[in-house]
Amino acid sequence: MTKWVYTFGKGSAEGRASDHEFLGGKGANLAEMCHLGLPVPPGLTIISEACARYYKSGRTVPEELKAQVMRGLGNMEKITGRNFGGTERPLLLSVRSGARASMPGMMDTVLNLGLNDDTVQALGHDAADARFAWDSYRRFIQMYADVVMGVDNEVFEEILEDEKGRLGHEFDTDLSAVEWQHIVTLYKGTIEEELGEAFPQDPQEQLWGAVGAVFASWMNPRAVTYRHLHNIPEGWGTAVNIQAMVFGNLGNASATGVAFTRNPSTGEKELYGEFLVNAQGEDVVAGIRTPQSITEAGRISSGSDRPSMEKLMPEAFAEFRRICGALEGHYQDMQDLEFTIERGKLWMLQTRAGKRTTRAAMKIAVDMVDEGMITEEEAVLRIDPASLDQLLHPTIDPSVHREVIGSGLPASPGAATGEIVFTAEEAVIAEEEGRKVILVRVETSPEDIHGMHAAEGILTTRGGMTSHAAVVARGMGIPCVVGAGTMRIDTRNERLIGVGVSLKRGDVITIDGSAGQVLKGEVPMTQPELSGDFGRIMGWADRARRMTVRTNADTPADALAARSFGAEGIGLCRTEHMFFEGDRIHVMREMILAEDEAGRKAALSRLLPMQRSDFTGLFTIMHGLPVTIRLLDPPLHEFLPKTDDEIAEVASAMGMEPIVLRQRVDALHEFNPMLGHRGCRLAISYPEIAEMQARAIFEAAVAAAKQTGAAVVPEIMVPLVSLRSELDYVKARIDEIAREVMAEAVMRIDYLVGTMIELPRAALRAHIIAEVAEFFSFGTNDLTQTTFGISRDDASAFLTTYQRKGIIEHDPFISLDLDGVGELIRIAAERGRRTRNDMKLGICGEHGGDPTSIHFCEAIGLDYVSCSPFRVPIARLAAAQAAIREARN
Numbered sequence: 001m002t003k004w005v006y007t008f009g010k011g012s013a014e015g016r017a018s019d020h021e022f023l024g025g026k027g028a029n030l031a032e033m034c035h036l037g038l039p040v041p042p043g044l045t046i047i048s049e050a051c052a053r054y055y056k057s058g059r060t061v062p063e064e065l066k067a068q069v070m071r072g073l074g075n076m077e078k079i080t081g082r083n084f085g086g087t088e089r090p091l092l093l094s095v096r097s098g099a100r101a102s103m104p105g106m107m108d109t110v111l112n113l114g115l116n117d118d119t120v121q122a123l124g125h126d127a128a129d130a131r132f133a134w135d136s137y138r139r140f141i142q143m144y145a146d147v148v149m150g151v152d153n154e155v156f157e158e159i160l161e162d163e164k165g166r167l168g169h170e171f172d173t174d175l176s177a178v179e180w181q182h183i184v185t186l187y188k189g190t191i192e193e194e195l196g197e198a199f200p201q202d203p204q205e206q207l208w209g210a211v212g213a214v215f216a217s218w219m220n221p222r223a224v225t226y227r228h229l230h231n232i233p234e235g236w237g238t239a240v241n242i243q244a245m246v247f248g249n250l251g252n253a254s255a256t257g258v259a260f261t262r263n264p265s266t267g268e269k270e271l272y273g274e275f276l277v278n279a280q281g282e283d284v285v286a287g288i289r290t291p292q293s294i295t296e297a298g299r300i301s302s303g304s305d306r307p308s309m310e311k312l313m314p315e316a317f318a319e320f321r322r323i324c325g326a327l328e329g330h331y332q333d334m335q336d337l338e339f340t341i342e343r344g345k346l347w348m349l350q351t352r353a354g355k356r357t358t359r360a361a362m363k364i365a366v367d368m369v370d371e372g373m374i375t376e377e378e379a380v381l382r383i384d385p386a387s388l389d390q391l392l393h394p395t396i397d398p399s400v401h402r403e404v405i406g407s408g409l410p411a412s413p414g415a416a417t418g419e420i421v422f423t424a425e426e427a428v429i430a431e432e433e434g435r436k437v438i439l440v441r442v443e444t445s446p447e448d449i450h451g452m453h454a455a456e457g458i459l460t461t462r463g464g465m466t467s468h469a470a471v472v473a474r475g476m477g478i479p480c481v482v483g484a485g486t487m488r489i490d491t492r493n494e495r496l497i498g499v500g501v502s503l504k505r506g507d508v509i510t511i512d513g514s515a516g517q518v519l520k521g522e523v524p525m526t527q528p529e530l531s532g533d534f535g536r537i538m539g540w541a542d543r544a545r546r547m548t549v550r551t552n553a554d555t556p557a558d559a560l561a562a563r564s565f566g567a568e569g570i571g572l573c574r575t576e577h578m579f580f581e582g583d584r585i586h587v588m589r590e591m592i593l594a595e596d597e598a599g600r601k602a603a604l605s606r607l608l609p610m611q612r613s614d615f616t617g618l619f620t621i622m623h624g625l626p627v628t629i630r631l632l633d634p635p636l637h638e639f640l641p642k643t644d645d646e647i648a649e650v651a652s653a654m655g656m657e658p659i660v661l662r663q664r665v666d667a668l669h670e671f672n673p674m675l676g677h678r679g680c681r682l683a684i685s686y687p688e689i690a691e692m693q694a695r696a697i698f699e700a701a702v703a704a705a706k707q708t709g710a711a712v713v714p715e716i717m718v719p720l721v722s723l724r725s726e727l728d729y730v731k732a733r734i735d736e737i738a739r740e741v742m743a744e745a746v747m748r749i750d751y752l753v754g755t756m757i758e759l760p761r762a763a764l765r766a767h768i769i770a771e772v773a774e775f776f777s778f779g780t781n782d783l784t785q786t787t788f789g790i791s792r793d794d795a796s797a798f799l800t801t802y803q804r805k806g807i808i809e810h811d812p813f814i815s816l817d818l819d820g821v822g823e824l825i826r827i828a829a830e831r832g833r834r835t836r837n838d839m840k841l842g843i844c845g846e847h848g849g850d851p852t853s854i855h856f857c858e859a860i861g862l863d864y865v866s867c868s869p870f871r872v873p874i875a876r877l878a879a880a881q882a883a884i885r886e887a888r889n
């Protein structure tokens with residue numbers, strides 16, 4: 001018989017934190033907290049396998065599962081001394097989803113389950129508080145009708161608002177028992193009207209309705225989108241937690257709240273959280289009432305005059321603080337907690353590793369190393385390499401004057417500029433059109449996820465640091481300001497109204513998610529400093545790392561940026577980019593359009609000094625670090641004009657007849673340029689081009705060596721080789737030029753000639769090519785194109801369809817196709833090294849900055865990865881993590 005149900009409560013539990021794969025994160029951690037002896041309301045967890053089974057068996061629940069749940073309920077009744085559905089001391093339940101990976105706000109929770117027209121009376125009697133009982137009942141009806149019966153929550157909100165207006169009440173807490181009772185009647189009436197059926201009175205029916213709804217919510221569009229964005233497999237399913245209710249809405253000695261054991265925004269070691277007195281569950285995150293700070297320090301720094309939990313409920317607070325310390329020590333990580341205080345007694349409802357900004361993650365990891373809690377290696381593993389992107393975000397130039405038009409809470413750091421849009425849909429459209437936008441909302445909900453992703457930044461006028469907008473933006477690394485109460489959105493006229501300004505859709509604003517400010521217009525930004533905690537983590541990463549990290553850089557500016565990010569050489573310098581700049585394109589065109597070799601050589605002799613000075617610049621910046629320069633790669637027609645107008649213009653500048661130029665352009669036209677006259681094929685047709693480039697490289701090496709005193713060992717890379725004989729031919733030319741330059745300079749130059757492996761044939765014949773090539777660099781962009789037979793430039797149209805239909809999981813141009821392209825790389829690396837065992841191997845495609853691809857490079861023993869300058873820190877960290885994980889394997 002399958003064990004479908006795991007119980008927990010009163011100091012013991014059948015599960016543990018390590019069972020999160022089938023108990024889900026929430027259930028596993030509730031069990032763990034019970035083992036630690038913490039105050040957790042008793043409950044049970046239905047394993048996630050039951051969700052999968054639910055879908056397989058036509059949305060039904062197996063009988064043996066029902067029996068096991070009833071046994072678990074019996075256990076809860078024993079512990080609480082209450083009865084589910086009983087009319088003396090009724091047991092109320094919360095039914096909570098909890099998947100293996102945390103999916104905040106994606107699934108639905110039902111609270112106060114078990115209430116009906118009879119048990120509500122009993123509850124009020126038992127608690128000696130009828131107001132509380134009717135408030136709980138209306139909450140239950142509202143949630144249950146929304147989540148299980150599909151009645152839009154807004155219907156109830158409207159009824160409540162109307163009633164409050166009619167009665168002259170400002171807050172929910174102002175309503176009396178009788179008034180809530182009346183609202184319950186209105187709610188029930190509305191449900192009957194809308195659905196033609198009554199609100200279920202049978203607690204068993206309520207329970208299984210809620211369990212089914214949790215299973216069903218696994219497939220709701222919000223959850224599906226979230227899983228898609230976070231690569232969570234559909235088959236996992238969600239577990240269900242059924243737990244005894246505790247009540248934060250039982251008067252002014254009761255409260256509910258959320259907290260982090262350290263500040264999730266800055267990482268500061270300080271308890272950080274928000275709570276609401278006389279409230280329940282979702283009130284805190286819903287942004288209906290603005291929550292209060294739990295600590296005095298937090299209250300003071302937020303400038304609030306509403307009392308903290310520390311002041312208001314000192315005993316519960318002291319215990320909570322103690323538990324925070326215990327949980328952090330136990331999990332050895334910053335925790336995100338949910339709790340409720342019922343008439344002064346603290347109850348723990350959830351703990352999990354807290355989401356945090358990258359800056360906070362760095363600080364927390366470094367502090368925990370200093371506190372002796374975790375090792376340096378562990379700290380390195382704690383940082384998600386892709387999240388470093390956040391730190392590489394620009395911030396507002398500190399020297400500029402800030403024209404602040406509104407302020408709120410600093411919910412997610414970094415600054416962003418964009419046009420105002422008021423809906424998620426507009427944000428998505430704008431992104432498709434390549435426009436940068438700031439999504440401006442009163443508050444956000446899970447339906448807005450798409451738009452939040454598409455926006456540069458998010459601004460809300462309502463909500464706290466734990467509101468939906470704040471949590472999601474931090475997770476996505478998007479700058480965000482929430483609760484900008486000094487601003488107002490005029491929905492009807494589509495305006496954002498701030499201090500002395502009224503802005504319309506399309507107007508540009510800047511938000512500073514670190515300061516919580518909204519600024520008018522576009523504001524100058526500065527690049528971040530990579531020192532402090534970041535520097536220490538990267539130092540530890542560099543110590544753990546085996547592979548070298550180089551950069552792809554074509555210009556001195558790129559090379560300088562990459563050096564500041566810690567690049568240890570250039571893995572790919574694409575020389576063609578140098579020919580497009582300024583006047584050079586004219587000389588290049590002269591070369592291409594020359595009638596004969598003599599004409600070409602004349603133009604090339606004018607390009608030589610330009611190339612030489614480019615290379616001298618790169619060599620000087622790299623100061624003795626390896627620099628790999630690729631010979632001219634693209635087909636020549638890329639340098640020529642295309643439209644009639646351009647042709648006319650170029651022809652007149654060159655003193656040619658337009659018709660003659662047109663003929664040359666047509667002659668160079670190719671049906672399939674990606675597979676055409678390019679790469680080493682050019683060097684074989686026009687060796688003088690490769691010779692000029694080789695001369696520029698060697699002369700630059702001499703000049704840079706003289707300037708810097710550091711020996712330069714250029715690595716010359718021949719692109720698109722598939723035959724050894726191609727490389728033989730080009731290498732002979734390069735060697736010849738090297739001899740000439742060395743004789744002229746009376747100086748010895750060490751250099752390497754190697755090739756890119758970017759064609760399947762080259763990978764397969766690597767052992768033969770390695771007889772000539774002194775290094776290999778895997779050009780994984782072209783290798784992916786040629787292995788799949790897919791042109792990257794045309795792929796987006798069908799690759800997105802492939803992904804949607806589940807034909808392919810990842811875009812192979814973003815994350816290396818390990819099975820196919822990876823296999824070719826593995827073969828080439830093995831065969832190449834068989835011929836030349838000290839051969840340097842590296843990767844220089846876009847994949848060089850992708851953590852999963854980097855892990856693969858580590859596993860097959862490549863020497864280096866090369867990526868764009870801004871990804872260098874990401875690659876350094878990913879390479880370190882790969883080395884640590886491989887060593888532990």
Ligand code: ADP
Nearest residue numbers: 041094096097105109243244245246281282338
């Ligand atoms: P989510 O995954 O969206 O955070 P939860 O299952 O944690 O959903 O429930 C949301 C909130 O509902 C909790 O933070 C808590 O305030 C409230 N809640 C859940 N279970 C209970 C319970 N047993 N007693 C009282 N409140 C509860």
Ligand code: MG
Nearest residue numbers: 105107108109
């Ligand atoms: Mg929820």
Ligand code: MG
Nearest residue numbers: 026338349350
């Ligand atoms: Mg929760």
